[in-house]
Amino acid sequence: MKYIIKKFFSTIVTLVVVSLCVFLAFNVIPGDPALRKLGTEASQELIEQTRQQMGLNDPLLVRYVRWFTSFLHGDMGTSYNYNVPVAGMIIDKIPITLTMAVMSFLLTILVSIPLGIATAKHENGLLDKTITITNQIIMAIPPFFSGILITFIFGMIFKLFTPGGFVSYTEDMSKFIRYLIFPSVAIALPKIAMTVKMLRSSLLDEAEKDYTRTAYSRGNNTSGVLYRHVLKNAMIPVITFLGMLLADMVAGSIVIEQVFSIPGISRILLASISNRDYPVVQAIIMGISAIVIVINLFVDIIYRIIDPRIEIAE
Amino acid sequence: MEIILDVTDLHIEFHDHELPETVVEDFDLMLGKGEIVGIVGESGSGKSMSALAIAGLLNRHSMEKTGKIMFNGDNLLTCNRNKLRTYQGDEISIIFQEPMTSLNPVKKIGWQVEEPLFIHHPEISKTDRKKRAIAMLESVGLENASEVYNMYPHELSGGMRQRVMIAAAMIGNPQILIADEPTTALDVTVQAQIVELLKKLNREMGTSIIFISHDLSLVRQLCQRVIVMQKGVIVETGNTENVFRNPRDPYTKKLIAAIPKIDLGD
Numbered sequence: 001m002k003y004i005i006k007k008f009f010s011t012i013v014t015l016v017v018v019s020l021c022v023f024l025a026f027n028v029i030p031g032d033p034a035l036r037k038l039g040t041e042a043s044q045e046l047i048e049q050t051r052q053q054m055g056l057n058d059p060l061l062v063r064y065v066r067w068f069t070s071f072l073h074g075d076m077g078t079s080y081n082y083n084v085p086v087a088g089m090i091i092d093k094i095p096i097t098l099t100m101a102v103m104s105f106l107l108t109i110l111v112s113i114p115l116g117i118a119t120a121k122h123e124n125g126l127l128d129k130t131i132t133i134t135n136q137i138i139m140a141i142p143p144f145f146s147g148i149l150i151t152f153i154f155g156m157i158f159k160l161f162t163p164g165g166f167v168s169y170t171e172d173m174s175k176f177i178r179y180l181i182f183p184s185v186a187i188a189l190p191k192i193a194m195t196v197k198m199l200r201s202s203l204l205d206e207a208e209k210d211y212t213r214t215a216y217s218r219g220n221n222t223s224g225v226l227y228r229h230v231l232k233n234a235m236i237p238v239i240t241f242l243g244m245l246l247a248d249m250v251a252g253s254i255v256i257e258q259v260f261s262i263p264g265i266s267r268i269l270l271a272s273i274s275n276r277d278y279p280v281v282q283a284i285i286m287g288i289s290a291i292v293i294v295i296n297l298f299v300d301i302i303y304r305i306i307d308p309r310i311e312i313a314e
Numbered sequence: 315m316e317i318i319l320d321v322t323d324l325h326i327e328f329h330d331h332e333l334p335e336t337v338v339e340d341f342d343l344m345l346g347k348g349e350i351v352g353i354v355g356e357s358g359s360g361k362s363m364s365a366l367a368i369a370g371l372l373n374r375h376s377m378e379k380t381g382k383i384m385f386n387g388d389n390l391l392t393c394n395r396n397k398l399r400t401y402q403g404d405e406i407s408i409i410f411q412e413p414m415t416s417l418n419p420v421k422k423i424g425w426q427v428e429e430p431l432f433i434h435h436p437e438i439s440k441t442d443r444k445k446r447a448i449a450m451l452e453s454v455g456l457e458n459a460s461e462v463y464n465m466y467p468h469e470l471s472g473g474m475r476q477r478v479m480i481a482a483a484m485i486g487n488p489q490i491l492i493a494d495e496p497t498t499a500l501d502v503t504v505q506a507q508i509v510e511l512l513k514k515l516n517r518e519m520g521t522s523i524i525f526i527s528h529d530l531s532l533v534r535q536l537c538q539r540v541i542v543m544q545k546g547v548i549v550e551t552g553n554t555e556n557v558f559r560n561p562r563d564p565y566t567k568k569l570i571a572a573i574p575k576i577d578l579g580d
Contacts (some may be wrong), residue, residue, distance in 0.1 A: 210415040217369055218403030218430045218482070221396075228429075232420050307420055308466040 003304055011297045018289045019071070023064050026282050032056075033278070036080050071286065077279035081272075086283045090268060094287070095169060097257070097264035100180050101249040104187040108245065112192045116199025116238075121226060123204060135193040143252065147186035147259035154182055164261045183260040187253060191245050198241055202234040209233075236307050243299030247292040315346035318489050318522060319368070324381035324391075326363050326372065326546075334378070337363045338546045341381070343524075345490065350516055350523040352537030352554065354530055354569065360546035361526045365494045367391070368524070369408040370398045385490075403430040407483035411495040413476035417467040423478050424463035427451060430486045450481040453518075455511055473504035477511070484515055491515070492524045497532065505529075509536050530573050534558055542566045 034050040035042070042050075051057055055066060067077070076086040119128040138146075155163040161182055167175040206212065207230055215229040254266035265284055272280035304310050324341035327334045338360040345351055353361045366372045368383055370390055383390040385406065390398055407430070410416045417426055427447040431438055438446070444463070451459035454477040467475055476496060483491055493512060497505035509532055516523055527533050533540055533554065540557050542550040542565065550563040561567045 210410065210412050211418040213371060214410065214416045214479070214482075215418070215429075216402070217371055217408045219399045219401070219433045220403075220429075221399060224433070229418050229421070233418070236420075309419060309468045 003310070004301055007297055007300050007304075011293055014293050015290060016068075018293065019068050019286060020064065022282055022286050022289065023067055024060075026278050027060065027063075029278065031276060031278075033080065036276070037083075071283075076283035076286075079272075079277055079280050081275050081277045081280075086279050089280060090265060090283060090287070092170070093263065093265045093268060096180075096262060097250065097253050097266065098291075099169070099177070100184055100187070100253050100256070100262070100264065101246065103177075103180055103184040104191070104249050104253075105242075105246045107184055107188040108191045108195055109242065111188070112195035112199060115192075116196045116203065117226070117231070119196065120200045120203035120207070121222065128200075131196060135197055138189050138193040139197075141190065143186050143190060144255045144259050146189050147183060147256050150182050150186050151260065166260070166262050168263075179260075180262075183253075183256045183262060186259070187249055187256050191249070195238065195241065195245070199234065199238050202237050203230055206230045206234045232306060236303070239299060239302055239306065243295055246295050250291050251288055315349065317344050318347050318385065319343065319345040320382070320384040321364075321368065322382045322384075324364060324367060324383065325379065326360070326367060327378040328374075329376045329378065336546055338367070341543075341546075341548060343368075343541065345522050345524065347489070348516065348520045348522055349539065350512075350525060350537045352533035352540040353524065353526045353543060354528060354533050354540060355543035356528055356569075358545070359543040361543050362494050363546075364543075365408070365492050365524060365526050368490075369406060369492050370402055371408070400434065403483075403488075404434040404486040405488050406490045406492070407486070407488040408492040408494060409476065409479045409483050409496050411498050413472050413479055413496075413499060416479055417475055419467055421466075422463070423451075423465050423467065423470070424448075426467075427463075427478060427482045427485055430482060434486055446485060447481070450485045451478070453515075454478075454481045454484070455507070456481070472500055473507065476500060476504075476508055480508075480511065480515070484519065484521065487519060488521060490524065491521050492526070494526045495528070496525075497527070497529070505532065512536060530558075530569055542569065 032047075032051075034047050034054055034056060037054075038047060038050055055063060058066075070077075074087055076090075078084065079086055079089060082089070115131060119131050122128055151163045154160045161179055166179055169176040203226075207225075211233075212225055212230060215225045220228065253264065254269065256262075257264045257266040258270070265287075268280060269284045271277070272284070321341060321343040324338055324343075325336070326338040327336050329335075341360070341364050343351065343364070353364065355361045363372065367379060368390065372379065379391050381391065385401065388397060388401075390401070417423075424444065424447050427450060428443045431443050431446065448459045448463055451462055456462050456474060456477055462470070462474070462478070467478070470478065480491075480496075491512075496512075497508050500508065512523060512525070513536060515521060523536075525533065525536055537554050539552065540554045541548055542557070542563065544565045550557060550561065550566045557566060558570060561570055
């Protein structure tokens with residue numbers, strides 16, 4: 001419990017530091033928001049007045065605290081381009097991107113753990129060799145390309161989904177999920193390959209350890225040794241890896257959303273970057289960072305539950 | 315004396331390289347009920363390999379094992395793996411040289427001590443298992459047994475971990491305990507305690523012990539009979555005192571001469 005509280009505080013500190021970095025980065029980037037808002041034709045007085053109004057003349061720290069506290073209250077600023085609150089622009093896009101990330105993550109776990117175990121259990125068997133080769137190929141294919149292939153094969157040949165026919169979750173939940181399965185597969189494929197490889201080698205490493213010999217000496221069969229002893233130990237590095245993957249999937253869905261024409265966060269993000277709509281970019285980056293940091297908190301907590309040695313090491 | 319283990323002509327050969335490598339040759343061992351036999355020799359003499367073979371833990375593909383290890387009417391070298399497993403941990407137990415790494419780091423001590431019962435005697439209830447595990451932890455000399463029961467290996471010292479290993483090995487009341495250099499990794503004072511503990515368990519539970527060591531003085535303290543091995547071959551065997559007083563083989567003489575003697579001066 002003490003550990004969790006400690007981790008929780010360090011998470012908050014990390015969040016504050018990250019927010020400071022994000023804030024500073026967007027202050028360093030050239031361009032005057034007031035000018036941006038009014039256009040180049042505006043008079044000097046009007047610009048000055050607007051700067052005053054927007055609080056741009058306040059010291060940096062004051063502006064940061066104001067930005068951060070309003071961010072916490074859900075006010076993420078106003079879009080330069082559309083002059084509407086950023087929160088409203090992205091709030092209904094977040095579930096789309098998150099659902100896709102979570103689906104790819106679940107898919108990765110559900111497929112890679114049994115496969116990793118199977119390949120390690122039958123090391124150098126036919127299945128192991130087949131999967132090792134397949135893994136190499138899949139890892140080399142970037143998601144956008146497998147996305148195109150999936151669209152072509154499952155969308156156009158087998159007609160399992162209509163490419164471009166995205167249905168929002170507000171309209172039909174089941175159709176929404178069904179459409180997202182295919183992009184999720186595209187995101188998950190290389191991650192599955194990596195996780196299988198990682199779990200396999202982790203299991204084989206653990207199988208060489210002394211405690212495995214002890215387990216056999218007690219009359220355990222291979223399954224007993226694997227599931228009762230080795231798996232939990234082998235999962236420790238894999239969990240760290242899965243945590244990084246989940247964070248990566250949130251950020252990595254940007255390309256895939258383009259390939260499958262999904263109106264998620266990425267579309268707004270890309271548009272805002274090219275339009276220099278900084279408040280939107282800032283909000284999305286902050287959001288993605290926050291998600292990544294929170295995922296890390298969970299990974300640390302799960303870690304602690306699995307590995308009793310952590311507490312002493314702290 | 316009733317013979318419970320009879321090893322004859324044990325031959326172990328590795329096929330890792332082009333030429334086969336013989337690690338144990340013509341190994342014979344008869345173990346009586348309640349007897350403690352020592353196997354001594356320097357590293358690479360094949361003593362641990364013989365022990366692992368008896369415990370059924372030599373299962374690499376690239377090796378050849380011939381001979382007979384007769385236990386309870388079965389040849390452990392050729393019998394069915396399932397049959398072998400019914401003996402492992404229940405009738406034949408083993409403890410190792412490395413107490414620091416021989417326990418599973420993510421499982422509680424109690425769970426690990428109970429495991430042989432869980433595997434071989436599923437009819438024993440959970441509460442009874444726990445009772446027996448705590449009693450066993452007490453009898454191997456762990457004073458706060460019920461606390462140790464809920465601890466993890468990293469919270470214990472090397473000596474305590476070796477005691478836990480012994481508790482797990484003895485919980486099924488096995489006929490044979492193989493101790494493969496159980497004290498090598500421990501402090502000298504702890505070494506003596508572990509040897510005393512093995513003596514006590516042998517006396518109280520009647521378990522036969524195969525004690526493997528390169529430390530002749532420990533073997534002399536503990537074992538009635540001793541087997542001296544060099545380069546995979548038994549060079550001398552007999553009553554421990556006789557071997558120590560009148561070593562016949564030059565290698566045994568060298569080993570005995572190598573025991574550091576305390577010079578009390580004049």
